[in-house]
Amino acid sequence: MAKFLNTSATNYYLEELIKNASERLILISPFLKLNDRIKELLEDKDRLKIDVRIVYGKSELQPEEINWLKELQFVRTSFCKNLHAKCYINEQGCIISSLNLYEFSQVNNNEMGVYISRDDDSEVYRDTYDEAKRIIRISDEVRITLEKVAPEAPSKEQEKSESNTKLSSSKVAKKLGMKTQEFLNKLRELGYLEVMGEGYALTDKGRAIGGEFKTNKRFGDYFIWPESTELDK
Template identity: 65%
Template structure:
């Protein structure tokens, strides 16, 4: 059955939840400012190529936070308007809590929450997971896992993938191929369509020759379009 958590227990089990994630990790928090321990754990998940989704609701990220997030290839961030829920899940455990993923809250505030184990409360876990997925679906992905840099290219906001009917974004191409986005990114790098440098993935000449396009918009930032028949 669900276990009650006070502030210190919430922090402890949150770290354990992140540490023990083997397949997926979902972190939903209106406010986002990570302490060094959480960053260390997420960097380890990135090295292990674990799919991490972070959803936040207050657009107040500091420049150093943005740069750190961009360096994690397998971590995707989304912005959800009017978000107030705080929920953290891996494939076996979830925490529903008042605690933001915010360093000040973790140190200074009095918080509480509940710990749910999938093996003991399957229905409650599944209902929480489904609601987390709904929140992800209605949020705007700020940085698709591929992060491209090509300073000389600027595409006007109205030029979106709707104007390229035979091309797909990286996430949509991954879905079509039956892959997770991080898996497709790895294949694109191995095939020479992307070149990783300094924590970012750069579009290559081979990408351009194959029909890959760099796009940039004020709302979604940098992203790529690929021919729908591309098979890296």
């Protein structure tokens, strides 16, 4: 039978749900903002190679948090437009609650929720899990990048190694007679990039026109675009 959770119980059960995940973990919350305790728990899941999916509708991560998240190999993030659901699932049970992920361990708000055990309420758990998987399917998996303006254009050697027909954001911007930030803003307006924390992430529409996300230990993160890229001004 489902168990009712008040504010403190929701926090407790959510921590236990994350800690006890041994096969999979799905965290669905409109806001992607992580406190130290959540990060500690996710780091442990990553070390254990547990498949973790985080679905969110808005990111409020700070630059250092973005860099931290990028280092986790088994934690994948997906963006879902108009997301308002809050649901947290492992292979044993799930929590449906008013609690946003960023409010975890906070006691300022009055929250309510229910814990559903897979053993005791298998049908409800399955329906919840199926809906969570549907939300994942309609979401766009993204790799978060800190590229605000691509501070320095990649070296000529690096560009040659990428492609003879694709250039960095700053190079394409210069070719179009635009400033780099102006170019990135235009790409966002056209739906080729989306704002992600303190930077941008490539959308499916951006990939469709040939945009690519690149990362390099020496030069950092950046985007490349077809040399022939044209924008409607």
